Amino acid sequence: MTQNKTWTIEDAERTYGVSSWGGGYFHIGENGNVKVSPDPSNPSMRIDFKAVIDEVSQEGIQFPVVVRFHDVLRSQVVGINEAFNSTISEASYNGEYRGVYPIKVNQMREVVEEIVDAGAPYDFGLEAGSKSELLAVLAYNTNPNSLTILNGYKDEEFIRLSLLGRKLGRKVVVVIEKYSELLMLVRLSKELNIEPIIGLRSKMTAMGKGKWQGSSGERAKFGLTIPEIINSARYLEQEGMAHTLKLLHFHIGSQLTDIRAIKDAVNEGARIYSELHGMGFPLEYVDVGGGLGIDYDGSKSTNDSSRNYSLHEYVADVIYGMKEICDLENVPHPHIVTESGRAITAHHSCVITEIVGEIKADGAMLDTVAAEGEHILLKNIRELLENLSNVTNLQEAYNDASEWKEQAVSAFKLRVISLEELGKIETLYWQIMRQLQLQYRDVEFVPDGLQHLDFSLSSQYLCNFSIFQSAADTWAIDQILPVVPLTGMDQEPDIDCSLVDITCDSDGKIDRFVIDRAIQNIMPIRSLAPNEKAHLGLFLTGAYQDVMGDMHNLFGRLNEVHIFSYDDDPEDFYIEEVVKGSSVEDVLSIMQYHPKTMAIDVKRQIDKQVANGQILPREGVKWTDFYENCLEGYTYLKTE
Ligand SMILES: *Cc1c(COP(=O)(O)O)cnc(C)c1O
Numbered sequence: 001m002t003q004n005k006t007w008t009i010e011d012a013e014r015t016y017g018v019s020s021w022g023g024g025y026f027h028i029g030e031n032g033n034v035k036v037s038p039d040p041s042n043p044s045m046r047i048d049f050k051a052v053i054d055e056v057s058q059e060g061i062q063f064p065v066v067v068r069f070h071d072v073l074r075s076q077v078v079g080i081n082e083a084f085n086s087t088i089s090e091a092s093y094n095g096e097y098r099g100v101y102p103i104k105v106n107q108m109r110e111v112v113e114e115i116v117d118a119g120a121p122y123d124f125g126l127e128a129g130s131k132s133e134l135l136a137v138l139a140y141n142t143n144p145n146s147l148t149i150l151n152g153y154k155d156e157e158f159i160r161l162s163l164l165g166r167k168l169g170r171k172v173v174v175v176i177e178k179y180s181e182l183l184m185l186v187r188l189s190k191e192l193n194i195e196p197i198i199g200l201r202s203k204m205t206a207m208g209k210g211k212w213q214g215s216s217g218e219r220a221k222f223g224l225t226i227p228e229i230i231n232s233a234r235y236l237e238q239e240g241m242a243h244t245l246k247l248l249h250f251h252i253g254s255q256l257t258d259i260r261a262i263k264d265a266v267n268e269g270a271r272i273y274s275e276l277h278g279m280g281f282p283l284e285y286v287d288v289g290g291g292l293g294i295d296y297d298g299s300k301s302t303n304d305s306s307r308n309y310s311l312h313e314y315v316a317d318v319i320y321g322m323k324e325i326c327d328l329e330n331v332p333h334p335h336i337v338t339e340s341g342r343a344i345t346a347h348h349s350c351v352i353t354e355i356v357g358e359i360k361a362d363g364a365m366l367d368t369v370a371a372e373g374e375h376i377l378l379k380n381i382r383e384l385l386e387n388l389s390n391v392t393n394l395q396e397a398y399n400d401a402s403e404w405k406e407q408a409v410s411a412f413k414l415r416v417i418s419l420e421e422l423g424k425i426e427t428l429y430w431q432i433m434r435q436l437q438l439q440y441r442d443v444e445f446v447p448d449g450l451q452h453l454d455f456s457l458s459s460q461y462l463c464n465f466s467i468f469q470s471a472a473d474t475w476a477i478d479q480i481l482p483v484v485p486l487t488g489m490d491q492e493p494d495i496d497c498s499l500v501d502i503t504c505d506s507d508g509k510i511d512r513f514v515i516d517r518a519i520q521n522i523m524p525i526r527s528l529a530p531n532e533k534a535h536l537g538l539f540l541t542g543a544y545q546d547v548m549g550d551m552h553n554l555f556g557r558l559n560e561v562h563i564f565s566y567d568d569d570p571e572d573f574y575i576e577e578v579v580k581g582s583s584v585e586d587v588l589s590i591m592q593y594h595p596k597t598m599a600i601d602v603k604r605q606i607d608k609q610v611a612n613g614q615i616l617p618r619e620g621v622k623w624t625d626f627y628e629n630c631l632e633g634y635t636y637l638k639t640e
Contacts (some may be wrong), residue, residue, distance in 0.1 A: 001536075007490075007491065007492035009028055009029075009030060009032065009489070009490060010494075012028050012032065012155070012489040012490070013027075013028050014516060014517075015493070015513070015515060015516055015524060016028070016482075016484045016485075017298040017482070017514055017515075017517060018034060018296070018298075018484060018490070019298075020198065020298025020300075020480075020517075021097075021295055021296060021297065021298040021482050021514070021539070021540065022347075022533065022539075023039075023294075023295075023347045024037070024040055025037055025038065025069075025072050025304065025347055026347075026386060026539065028489050029046070029048060030051075030490075031048075031490060032487065032488050032489040032490025032491065033048050033049055033050045033487045033488075033489070034049045034484065034485060034487075034489070034537060035047060035048050035049065035313050035459055035487045036049070036069060038069045038070075038071035038072050038075070038563075038565045038573075039071045039074075039075055039565060040075055040079075041075075041485075041618070042565075042567070044567070045519050045565050045567055045572045046572060047069075047356070047563070047565060047571065047572050047573045048571065049352075049486040049535075049537065050192045050476060050486070050487050051571040051573070051602050052067060052352075052561075052563065052573070053352060053486065053487075053572075055575060056352070056561055056575075058159075059127065059575070059578065060640075061354060061389050061559050061561065061578060062559060062634045062636065062638065062639075063353060063354045063464055063535070063559075063636070064351055064352060064353040064354070064463075064464055064465040064470065064558050064559075064636055064638070065351070065352050065558060065559045065560065065561055066350070066351055066470075066541070066546065066558045066559070066560040066561075067349060067350055067351075067352060067560075067561055067563060067573075068110070068345075068348055068349045068542075068560060068561070068562045069348050069349070070110075070114050070348070070563065070564055070576070071564065071565045072347050072348040073111065073114050073115060073118065073344070073345065073348040073542075074114060074117075074118035075346045076343070076345070077101075077115055077118040077119045077124060077344060077359065078118060078122075078293075079163075079311065080311065080315075080338070080343065080344065081097065081099060081119065081122040081124060082311055083311050083315045084089065084099070084315050084319070084338075084417075085097060085122075085313075087302040087315045087316055087319045088166075088319055088336075089235060091316075091319050091320055091525065092412075093319050093322075093333050094332060094333040095322075095332075095333040095334050095335040095336055095337070096336075097122075097291050097336050097599075098123060098124075098125065098147050098335050098336070098337050099119070099122070099124050099338045099340070100123070100124070100127040100146075100147050100148070100149045100337060100338075100339055101119070101124065101125070101126055101127065101339075101340075101341060101344055102126075102127040102129065102151075102290060102339045102340075102341040102475035103116045103126055103127065103128060103136065103137060103341075103345070104128075104129050104130075104133060104341065104546060105134050105342060105543050105547075106288075106341070106345045106542060106543060106544070106546050106547050106549055107133065108135065108137075108546065108547065108561060109578075111345065111542075111546075112136070112139065112140055113350075114124070115344065115345075116140055116141060116143075118335075118446075119146070120143060123143060123145040123146040123147075123505070124144075124146060125141055125143070125146035125148055125149065125171075126140065126141040126145035126148055127147075127149040127150070127151060127339050128148070128149075128150055128152070129150075129151045129152035130152050131155070131158050132618050133158060134150060134158060134161050134162070134588075135161065138164065138165050138170075138522075138630060139628050140169070140391050140544045141170065141443060142170075142535075144169050144170060144171070145171070145598060146171065146339060147171050147173060147285075148165060148172045148173065149160055149173050149175060149199070149247075149249075149287065149337065149339065150173065150174050150175055151175050151201070151222075151249070151251075151339075153175065153177060153181075154174070154177075154181050154184070154294065156184060158186065159174065159181075159184055159185050159188050160188060160192075162174050162196070163188060163189060163192055163194040163196065166194050166196065166197070167194060172196075172197060173197045173198070173285075173353045174196055174197070174198055174199065175199035175200070175201050175247065175249045175287070176198065176199065176200050176201060176224065176232060176318075177201050177222045177223060177233070179228050179231070179232065180238075182198075182232050182235065183235075184222055185198065186235075186236070186239050186241060189241075190302070191453045195244060196244055197244060197246050198236065198241075198244045198245050198247070199245075199246065199247030199248065199252075199285070199287065200229050200232055200233075200245070200247070200248055200249065200351065201222055201223040201224060201249040201250065202222075202224060202229060202248060202249065202250045202253050202269065202272055203214040203216070203217075203218070203222070203224060203225055203305070204217075204222055204223070204250045204265055204268055204269070205217065205218075205268065205493075206261060206264035206265035206267075206268050207250055207251045207252065207253075207261060207264075207369055208253030208256045208257075208258075208261045208291060210253070210255055210256070210302075210304045211254075211255060211256045211304055211477050212253035212254040212255060212291075213253055213477075214253070214332065215251060215252055215253035215254070216250075216252040216253060216265075222251075223250070223477035226272075226468060229272070230279075230378040231275075231547065232245075233245060233276060233279065234526075235279050235334060237280075238283075241321065242280070242281060245254070245261065245281055245283060245287040246284045246285055247283060247284070247286070247287055248269060248272060248273050248276065248283055248285070248286050248287065248334075248640030249287040249289065249337075250265060250268075250269050250288065250611065251288075251289025251290055251291065251339065252265045252289065252291060253291055254290060254291055254295045254342060254344060254445045255291065255294065255304070255305075255307070256291040256292070256293050256307065257293055257301075257303065257306060257307050257308065257310055258302045258307075258308055259307075259313060259314070259317060261315060261317070262288075262291070262309075262314060262317055262461060263321055265288070265320060266288060266317060266318055266321035267285055267321055267325065269288065269322075270321065270322050270324075270325035270326060271325060271329075272327035273326075273331070273334060273405055273620075274325060276325060276330075277329075277331040278329070278331070282332075283334060284334060284335055285335045285336075285337050286322065286334040286335075286336060286337070287336055287339065288318055288335035288336065288338055288339075289339050290335070290338070290339040290340050290341050290342065290343075291315055291340070292309070292338070292340040292342065292343035293306070293307030293309075293312070293343070294342055294343060294347075294540060294543070295307055296345045296479065296480050296481060296482065296515070297480050297482075297519065298482075298514055298635055299517065300388075302321075302333065304478075305479060305480040311343070312474070315367065316351060318336060318338070319336065322334070322336065326478060327505065333400050335379070339602070341351035341543060342543040342544070343543075344543075345492065345542040345543045345546075346540045346541075346542045346543040347539075347540060347541035347542060348542040349541050349546055350537050350538060350539045350540070350541055350542075351465060351470045351471070351537070351538040351558065352486065352535050352536070352537055352538075353463045353464050353465040353470075353535065353536050353538065353580065354461055354463065354464045354533060354534070354535055354536075354639060355461050355462065355464075355508065355528065355535070355536060356462050356463065356464045356502075356637055356639060357461070358459045358460070358461055358462065358497075358528070359459060359460040359461075359462060360457060360459050360502070361430065361457050361459070362427075362430030362433070362457070364422050365427045365430075365431075366380060366427045367424075367425045367487075368424045368427055368428055370382065375411070375416070375417045375421055377404050377407055377408050377411060377415070377421075377425060377573070378408075378421050378425055379427075380400075380404055380425055381401060381405070381408075381425055381428045381429065381432070382428055383403045383434070384400055384404075384428075384432060385428050385431055385432050387431070388432060388435050388436070389435075389439075392602070394436055394439060394440055394443070394447060394450060395447040395449055395450065397432065397436060397452055398433075398436055398447075398449050399433075399449065401429055401432045401433070404425065404429075405425060405426065405429045407420075408420070408422055408425040408426075409517035425614045429454065430457075433453060433456070433457055434448060434457065437453045437454065437457055440453070449634055451459060454496055454522060455496075455498075455521055455522055457496075458495070458496035458497055458522045458524055459495060459496070459497045460497065460498055460499070460500045461497045461498075461499050461500070461536075462500055462501075462607050462638045463499050463500070463501055463502070463527070463536060464502060464639065465501055465502070465503065465509070465538075465558075466501050466503045466549075466552060466553065466555040466556075466636075466637055467503070467508045467509070467510065468501075468503060468505070468508065468542065468549060468550050468552035468553075468555070469549035469550065469551065469552075469555050469556070469557070469626070470545060470549055470558065470559065471510070471538055471541065471545055471549075471554070472544070472545060472548045472549050472550070473505055473544060473545060474510055474512070475508070475549070477528055478512070480512055480513075480514060480519065480546070481538055481539065481540055481541065482514065482538075482539045482540060483499065483510060483513065483523070483524070483536055483537070483538050483539070484536065484537055485534065485535075485536055485537075486535045486536065486537045487535065488526050488534070489585060491523035491526050492526070492591070493525050493526050494525065494526060494527050495524070495526075495527045496522040496524055496640040497522060497523060498510065498511040498513075498521060498522050498523070498524070499507055499511070499536070500512055502555070502636070502637060503552055503553045503555065504553055505552060505553070505613070508552075508558070521594065551582075551587055551590070554581025554587045554588070554591070554635060555583070555587075555635045555636060556581060556583070556584075556586060556635040557581045557582045557585040558581045558636075559578065559580060559581040559634070560577075560578065560579040560581070561575050561577075561578055561579075562575065562576045562577040562579070563575060563576065564576045580632075581634060581635070582632075582633070582635055583631070583632050583633060583634065583635070584630060584631050584633055584635055585631050585632060588631075589636060595631050598631070599624075599631060602624070603624045603627075606620045606623050606624055607620065
């Protein structure tokens with residue numbers, strides 16, 4: 001942190017990188033607050049997060065909250081469809097684009113409805129990967145021209161449901177993951193006399209790089225090998241059903257970081273498609289799966305949390321790659337299906353949490369004036385502090401202080417020094433560390449041992465939320481999600497911090513941030529005045545995070561506000577819907593408790609104490625009401 005020039009919004013932008021990961025939707029405004037431009041076609045519309053926070057508070061909705069920007073979702077759907085359509089016409093590609101949204105990425109009904117609605121002009125469809133998802137998709141994807149793609153392992157009920165979809169006039173494609181599914185599908189479709197649409201999922205040799213590379217290669221969990229694909233096609237031919245084989249599917253992994261993997265897979269898929277054509281199986285669709293990445297860290301690189309390509313490059317590689325092989329092989333251009341989920345939903349939601357406390361490395365200090373007969377360790381460490389400004393070897397001072405502190409702990413355990421003396425030694429130790437930190441700021445080469453000082457001296461800000469509920473992937477797979485202050489970025493940060501949540505789990509923390517275009521374990525932040533309220537935004541949580549969270553410590557689902565932009569409103573938005581998060585009763589019931597009975601039991605115990613004279617009758621009523629209100633209340637900290 002340089003303190004010598006005036007801090008500007010550009011400095012804040014460089015430090016926090018909001019525009020780099022914001023996907024064109026998020027920026028830091030001139031007033032230092034994060035702003036959302038939910039509709040790229042209307043740049044005049046800008047929603048200030050401060051206004052959202054104020055309205056949420058006024059409505060009496062407790063934090064943490066999930067904020068959904070429906071217009072962001074719509075514009076992502078339009079964006080991918082327009083990108084494919086324009087590239088298709090530019091390339092004179094003869095097939096059409098028929099994308100589907102895989103609902104596993106975010107199954108919230110409002111999200112699925114918005115995607116279906118925004119995608120209607122493009123006949124954009126849905127994908128399901130389980131029986132529950134299939135039941136939802138059958139009810140919500142009613143457009144007879146859009147595809148319903150069914151992946152995942154299937155039982156007889158699953159297949160029957162897919163055939164029900166055919167009866168309802170839908171383009172339901174059953175993608176075969178396993179040879180036995182094909183036998184079941186053929187048997188049931190003959191039994192029910194309903195013609196299926198069949199896809200084959202190919203196990204690919206093209207590998208995605210990054211966290212999900214296990215989705216392809218020989219050990220992939222899903223898909224058919226080349227011999228199985230050939231056998232499947234021949235089996236359908238024998239059964240007189242060759243014409244029902246319409247789609248070739250592959251999916252090489254999520255969050256593909258390197259464009260080369262996509263080119264590779266398209267090439268391989270196009271070859272399989274062409275050969276099947278040559279063998280007398282004229283498939284109509286090639287489904288290239290999902291995997292379109294999100295630049296979570298804003299680096300535009302092949303980092304696990306980034307990607308080295310744009311939407312337009314991705315689309316161009318799919319369309320031109322497919323066209324090149326098909327033209328070479330003299331087969332028709334297939335319709336192109338994608339199953340991008342992450343890329344469609346990640347930006348549309350974020351979590352707003354409040355900072356509710358600070359855990360300081362060197363919080364409390366004792367008075368350390370020299371006393372008669374004090375222990376030599378205490379004397380040594382005080383003298384080190386007193387002479388620190390003359391010390392040239394910072395490393396040596398650091399080593400001495402650390403060693404004496406360690407010795408002090410041993411001495412305390414051996415009953416050589418008192419608790420009070422140990423407290424004073426710790427106080428002096430942290431004062432030395434603070435001063436060393438100041439001194440080495442002006443030094444060109446920081447010695448090894450001192451490089452961790454910024455981290456060890458930084459505060460931990462306690463935030464009212466649970467990592468396990470709201471940002472599962474930061475814990476499970478070290479995914480980076482951007483976290484930034486939502487207001488006050490016009491002022492220069494003066495301290496460093498990492499973040500911890502309110503679960504009783506030491507894994508409930510965030511200590512990887514993208515700061516100054518690098519991954520760091522602390523984030524600069526403005527220190528808070530006592531009782532000052534500050535809100536942080538955890539961004540890009542719309543894909544997977546929204547729906548994968550668990551109830552660790554019985555922290556439940558978050559309150560949600562659904563925001564629509566509205567040009568005629570002074571703040572450019574209105575809250576269209578509030579979805580209440582879990583109550584304590586809800587989460588207890590899931591764990592098999594009976595909250596109503598519990599309330600009666602506790603009331604009975606209170607009544608007994610009233611009868612015993614331990615509690616006044618009037619207080620007894622209050623305690624009873626209080627217990628019941630807490631059961632009905634929110635699972636997170638109440639801060640108002
Ligand atoms: C998970 C999954 C997707 C979605 O992948 P994204 O990386 O979110 O686009 C698509 N297709 C299949 C088969 C999947 O399993």
